[in-house]
Every structure is written in C-alpha cells, then in structure tokens.
Amino acid sequence: MPNCNLPTLYDQLGGAAAVEAAVDNFYRRVLNDDRVAGYFDGVDMDRQRVKQKAFLTMAFGGPHNYTGKDMRNGHAHLVSRGLNDSHVDAIIELLGATLRDMGVAENLIQQVAAIAESTRNDVLCR
Amino acid sequence: MPLTPVIRFGDARCELREGESVLDGLLRQGVPVAHACRAGSCGSCMLRAVEGEIPAAAQAGLKDSWKAGGYFLACICRPEGPLTVAEAGSDARVAATISSLGKLAADVLRVGLTCTAQFPYRAGQYLTLIRDSGLARSYSIASLPEEAELELHVRLIPGGRMSGWLAHEARLGDKVVLQGPSGECFYVSGREDQPVVLIGTGTGLAPLRGIVRDALRAGHRGPLRLFHGARTVDGLYLREELAALAAAHANFTYVPTVLDGDGAAGVDVGPIDRIVAGQLPGLGGWRGFVCGDPALVQNLKRKLFLSGMALNDICADAFLPAAL
Missing domain, CATH: 3.40.50.80 (Nucleotide-binding domain of ferredoxin-NADP reductase (FNR) module)
Known part of the structure; x- marks a missing residue:
C-alpha cells in the first residue's frame, strides 16, 4: 500500500464491490468470444468465477497474493494448448470493454490494462 | 472490553486478538487455510460455520444457498462471539428403514424412508444411501423436511447393484444408513418475486x-x-x-x-x-x-x-x- 493519502486505483474503482459487479460481465464476454472461449470449456464455472475474481482484484490494483509463479503454474497447461499473445490481447480488450460498460473512466481503464499487461510474460510462461 | 471470541476448527482452538480475522487467527495457530486476497474478494478462504453467529459482512457476495448453509469468508470475518468452523462437507449418519417402495416409471423407483433420528435437510439436497454391505450411492431428495417420509427417486440402472437391490430384493422394514445431506441446490427465501x-x-x-x-x-x-x-x-x-x-x-x-x-x-x-x-x-x-x-x-x-x-x-x- 503506498504511503500517501491519494486513493488507490482499487479504491477509485470501488474496491471489492466493483470486482463483484464486474465478474459476471467479464466472464460472460470471455465465454462469448470465440478467440478465447475454447480455453474455458469443461471448467467448473463456480470455481472459475472465484479465479476470475482473484484476477480482477489484482488487475484492479487490489490486495492479492498472486506471484509470477502462480501465473505460470496456472497457465502452463493452456500454453501447451496454444495460448499465445493474441489471447492475452483479447482478455485485456474484454477487460476494457467490461469496465467501459460499467462506466469507468478511460484513464482508470488504462491503468487496469497496464497491470494486466504486466502479467503477460508469466501467463505465457516466457 | 469484550471477551475475545474463540474459534474452533477440528482440534484447533484459537482466541482471536482484537480486530483479528478468523483467517489470521487460524493461520497464527498454524491451521492451514487456503487464502489469497485477504480482502473478501477472491473467495479462496471460504469456510463453513457449524455453530455460532457469522457477521453479515463476512458473507457479502456469496450465493444465497451458501449463505444459508453457513458459508463465510474467513479473511473478512470478525465475529463477536464464539464460532465453530469446518471445511465443507462434514456430514452426519442416521439409520433409517425402508417404509415404502413403488414404481414411478418403467425405470424409476420411488423409495420412501423413515429415519430413526433427526435428519435435517433442505428440499433439493442429496444424500448417500448406505446398505449393510457398505455399498453406497447418492440420490437426491424429493420430499420436504416436514413430511413424515423421506422420498428418493432411483433410476433403475441395468446391472446397478443398489438400484437392482431396491427393485428386486429390498423389503419394507429393511434397514439402511443415510449420510449427508449435501448439495447447494435448494430454495432460499428473500426474493419472493424473482422469476x-x-x-x-x-x-x-x-x-x-x-x-x-x-x-x-x-x-x-x-x-x-x-x-x-x-x-x-x-x-x-x-x-x-x-x-x-x-x-x-x-x-x-x-x-x-x-x-x-x-x-x-x-x-x-x-x-x-x-x-x-x-x-x-x-x-x-x-x-x-x-x-x-x-x-x-x-x-x-x-x-x-x-x-x-x-x-x-x-x-x-x-x-x-x-x-x-
């Protein structure tokens, strides 16, 4: 937590309530997008929703315990199925569309995208 | 100053310090509880309260049926009183007798059971039916808790040992054991106008x-x-x-x-x-x-x-x- 009085990105977005408000919207976009939906076939949707919330919490600048190692472990099996940069691009795009749908200001969306972007190499196990 | 709440989890016992969450207290005692965000968001640290009052804030964002089942997020749970918590799925066992048997369709049996002790359940949950031999199968419950007989619908499976036994050998009065209930498929009131x-x-x-x-x-x-x-x-x-x-x-x-x-x-x-x-x-x-x-x-x-x-x-x- 930065030691200053400015509200964090997470606070500006609305904290845990914003994550809760975003998660179904985001997950529905993912499942509706042919570029990435196939990677979510056969997964337990309730468990996936929990994972999506953990991801959104991190991307919103919130408290999290994600490490690069977690990201690698969690995606290695998908990389072996062809996960590549185009899929990360798609997820960041869908994340932006979700936030726009919620009426979030463009400069905040850019900050969220930048955090998501910072996980790219770990997600793709590079 | 109020007494510090005591949390029990299996054999572990922990006195919460002031302002401490259930998760932090349990971790401090060396109880392994899965967790990630520690902010009530990710849901990794969900536990179930067996006894005691859970603050409403510790259930924010959970499914209604999870709330009704006593599930809560340990990282944002700061209870006012003692709490006994568990991981999901610890169930009771109760003896029962077969009190009616009939056919609902060519391949569906209706099995009525009378329990020898309380078997609290929610309509829509399922249980595991266990025979003397130890053979066990899960079936959903079709009755309501206040009805005298607990009702199961059993599909007759060719070569199925439990369904075959129920269809051909079981007699009224035969004893079985029920374990459970389990499942989160049940009605929760509070939104009576929802379609x-x-x-x-x-x-x-x-x-x-x-x-x-x-x-x-x-x-x-x-x-x-x-x-x-x-x-x-x-x-x-x-x-x-x-x-x-x-x-x-x-x-x-x-x-x-x-x-x-x-x-x-x-x-x-x-x-x-x-x-x-x-x-x-x-x-x-x-x-x-x-x-x-x-x-x-x-x-x-x-x-x-x-x-x-x-x-x-x-x-x-x-x-x-x-x-x-």
Whole structure:
C-alpha cells in the first residue's frame, strides 16, 4: 500500500464491490468470444468465477497474493494448448470493454490494462 | 472490553486478538487455510460455520444457498462471539428403514424412508444411501423436511447393484444408513418475486419437485417454470401430480419435454435446452436450478449464464454416474 493519502486505483474503482459487479460481465464476454472461449470449456464455472475474481482484484490494483509463479503454474497447461499473445490481447480488450460498460473512466481503464499487461510474460510462461 | 471470541476448527482452538480475522487467527495457530486476497474478494478462504453467529459482512457476495448453509469468508470475518468452523462437507449418519417402495416409471423407483433420528435437510439436497454391505450411492431428495417420509427417486440402472437391490430384493422394514445431506441446490427465501426456472432430466426431477414445493410453501410469488425432460413420454413421471400443482398455483408452470416423440398433446419435443431457450430467451434477473445428466447440466449452466443469469443465481446439481 503506498504511503500517501491519494486513493488507490482499487479504491477509485470501488474496491471489492466493483470486482463483484464486474465478474459476471467479464466472464460472460470471455465465454462469448470465440478467440478465447475454447480455453474455458469443461471448467467448473463456480470455481472459475472465484479465479476470475482473484484476477480482477489484482488487475484492479487490489490486495492479492498472486506471484509470477502462480501465473505460470496456472497457465502452463493452456500454453501447451496454444495460448499465445493474441489471447492475452483479447482478455485485456474484454477487460476494457467490461469496465467501459460499467462506466469507468478511460484513464482508470488504462491503468487496469497496464497491470494486466504486466502479467503477460508469466501467463505465457516466457 | 469484550471477551475475545474463540474459534474452533477440528482440534484447533484459537482466541482471536482484537480486530483479528478468523483467517489470521487460524493461520497464527498454524491451521492451514487456503487464502489469497485477504480482502473478501477472491473467495479462496471460504469456510463453513457449524455453530455460532457469522457477521453479515463476512458473507457479502456469496450465493444465497451458501449463505444459508453457513458459508463465510474467513479473511473478512470478525465475529463477536464464539464460532465453530469446518471445511465443507462434514456430514452426519442416521439409520433409517425402508417404509415404502413403488414404481414411478418403467425405470424409476420411488423409495420412501423413515429415519430413526433427526435428519435435517433442505428440499433439493442429496444424500448417500448406505446398505449393510457398505455399498453406497447418492440420490437426491424429493420430499420436504416436514413430511413424515423421506422420498428418493432411483433410476433403475441395468446391472446397478443398489438400484437392482431396491427393485428386486429390498423389503419394507429393511434397514439402511443415510449420510449427508449435501448439495447447494435448494430454495432460499428473500426474493419472493424473482422469476425462477427449474430444469431437469430423468430423476433430476426429484430435487426440483422438492424445490418447487418448498418455494410455493415459502410464499414465492414470482413465476416458477419447471421443465422436465425425458427421452420418451414413458420417462415423464409424476405428470398428474405436477399438473395438479400447476392448476393449484397460478405462478407455477410445468413443461414436460421429450427428445423423441410425435408431439402428443401437452408435451414439447426436442432438446430441453432449445425448448427452454425458445420459451425464455432472456434470463437476466432470473434464478435457475438445473439437475440431472452431467453433460446436460454443464451445458445448461453455461447457456443460462450467457442468457444473462447471474452465476450466483444458478444452482446446479450434476448426477455423476457411479460404478455399477
């Protein structure tokens, strides 16, 4: 937590309530997008929703315990199925569309995208 | 200063320090509890309260059926009093006798059980039926808790050891053991005007029969639409009972469907997911219950979600096939 009085990105977005408000919207976009939906076939949707919330919490600048190692472990099996940069691009795009749908200001969306972007190499196990 | 609340988890006992969460207290005592965000967001640290009061804030964002089951997020739980917590799925065992046996359809048995001790359950949950031999199978409960007899619908599986025994050898008065209940597929009151869709195939009707009657008894006012699917009309059972229930309650609709058929009066023909989608194109704001064949349940859950239903409003129970 930065030691200053400015509200964090997470606070500006609305904290845990914003994550809760975003998660179904985001997950529905993912499942509706042919570029990435196939990677979510056969997964337990309730468990996936929990994972999506953990991801959104991190991307919103919130408290999290994600490490690069977690990201690698969690995606290695998908990389072996062809996960590549185009899929990360798609997820960041869908994340932006979700936030726009919620009426979030463009400069905040850019900050969220930048955090998501910072996980790219770990997600793709590079 | 108030007494510090004591948390019990299995053999572990922990006195919470001031302002400490249940998660932090348990971790401090060396109890391994999965966790990630520590902010009530990710849901990794969900536990179940067996005894004691959970603050409402510790259940924010959880499914209603999880709230009703005592589930909470340990990282944002700061209880005022003592709490006994557990991981999910610790169940009781109760002896019961078979008090009635009958056929509902060519391949569906109705098994009535009388318990020798309290077996608290919610309509729509399932239990594990255990025979003397140790043979155990899970079945959904079709009755309501206040009814004298606990009712199961058992599909007769060719070569199935439990269903074969129930169909051919079991006698009234035979003793069995019930373990459970389990499952999060049940009605939770509080949103009485919300429209509800219930979809099941085969004996997936059993929990839905319990849930519909539970909702009506609880005074649910919104529409309740029950779709029951079978391969042919012979597999549609309880039709008279459900039609009578629909006649008695203006907000309850019963839609029998078959995969193969000639469209005989009152029965829709086709895949049940397409029939539901045709009749209910948009499901934003609805609550859904889906029970039966695992592939169908997974498919329907995804379709309901993509039709706008919130994932937390979908209760699904996939009937996983056991070994014979």
